[in-house]
Amino acid sequence: MTQWKQIQQLENRLLEHVDYLYDDNFPMDIRQGLSSWIESQDWEIAANDESMAAVLFTNLLSQLDRVRLQEQNFLQRHNMKIIQQQLQVKYATNPAVMARVISTCLREERRILSSACMQEQGPLEKSLQN
Amino acid sequence: MTQWKQIQQLENRLLEHVDYLYDDNFPMDIRQGLSSWIESQDWEIAANDESMAAVLFTNLLSQLDRVRLQEQNFLQRHNMKIIQQQLQVKYATNPAVMARVISTCLREERRILSSACMQEQGPLEKSLQN
Numbered sequence: 001m002t003q004w005k006q007i008q009q010l011e012n013r014l015l016e017h018v019d020y021l022y023d024d025n026f027p028m029d030i031r032q033g034l035s036s037w038i039e040s041q042d043w044e045i046a047a048n049d050e051s052m053a054a055v056l057f058t059n060l061l062s063q064l065d066r067v068r069l070q071e072q073n074f075l076q077r078h079n080m081k082i083i084q085q086q087l088q089v090k091y092a093t094n095p096a097v098m099a100r101v102i103s104t105c106l107r108e109e110r111r112i113l114s115s116a117c118m119q120e121q122g123p124l125e126k127s128l129q130n
Numbered sequence: 131m132t133q134w135k136q137i138q139q140l141e142n143r144l145l146e147h148v149d150y151l152y153d154d155n156f157p158m159d160i161r162q163g164l165s166s167w168i169e170s171q172d173w174e175i176a177a178n179d180e181s182m183a184a185v186l187f188t189n190l191l192s193q194l195d196r197v198r199l200q201e202q203n204f205l206q207r208h209n210m211k212i213i214q215q216q217l218q219v220k221y222a223t224n225p226a227v228m229a230r231v232i233s234t235c236l237r238e239e240r241r242i243l244s245s246a247c248m249q250e251q252g253p254l255e256k257s258l259q260n
Binding site for chain 1: 138145149152153154158159162204205208209211212
């Protein structure tokens with residue numbers, strides 16, 4: 001199961017924290033549309049390696065092209081095009097910034113997931129002690 | 131059938147013209163999510179009437195609140211929240227500008243629809259003449 005699928009199963013209170021992670025700097029549509037691909041790249045290294053960040057930026061745009069061309073829904077296709085244009089403007093000359101944003105989002109998601117996991121384990125541990 | 135439903139049935143070549151009408155000034159998500167309500171308001175008059183524009187702006191935000199609260203999908207709910215924030219920043223102090231943008235979009239849609247209709251009638255008229 002992708003990290004993103006796990007995130008979506010969180011209760012609303014924790015989903016609100018995830019909500020705040022995403023804005024124009026890294027639209028949630030991309031996080032959802034390319035969830036597996038995004039999670040299989042090393043954004044943390046790319047955040048400090050301009051050339052690797054540039055490759056990942058180009059690959060991200062190609063992935064979005066692929067998804068957009070397959071998309072049947074007019075609204076989704078339109079939104080995908082707008083997002084691609086926004087990313088070009090924001091990150092074409094500084095892809096490492098994008099890598100840093102994505103890396104931070106993924107790390108924060110893991111933090112939220114582990115805090116949810118610990119909250120679940122709490123009552124379990126208590127019941128084991130009894 | 132709403133104007134928006136008719137738009138979505140256009141061929142891709144004409145849909146491209148519609149695509150260019152929508153951006154951050156009037157996100158297509160709103161056009162689709164509130165299609166009936168939007169089409170039943172008089173944006174043309176509001177574009178030149180600040181107080182009417184202010185009422186329509188408030189009502190639009192209420193409509194978006196209603197849709198967002200009913201929305202089950204996390205991504206859609208998140209996008210709706212972002213759009214509401216963007217609209218607040220853009221139009222809270224100048225709602226007539228928003229009315230003008232929406233009015234223009236609706237008029238351009240009608241122009242595209244009537245050009246599609248005329249193109250369809252073309253071959254029909256020809257065949258009637260033969």
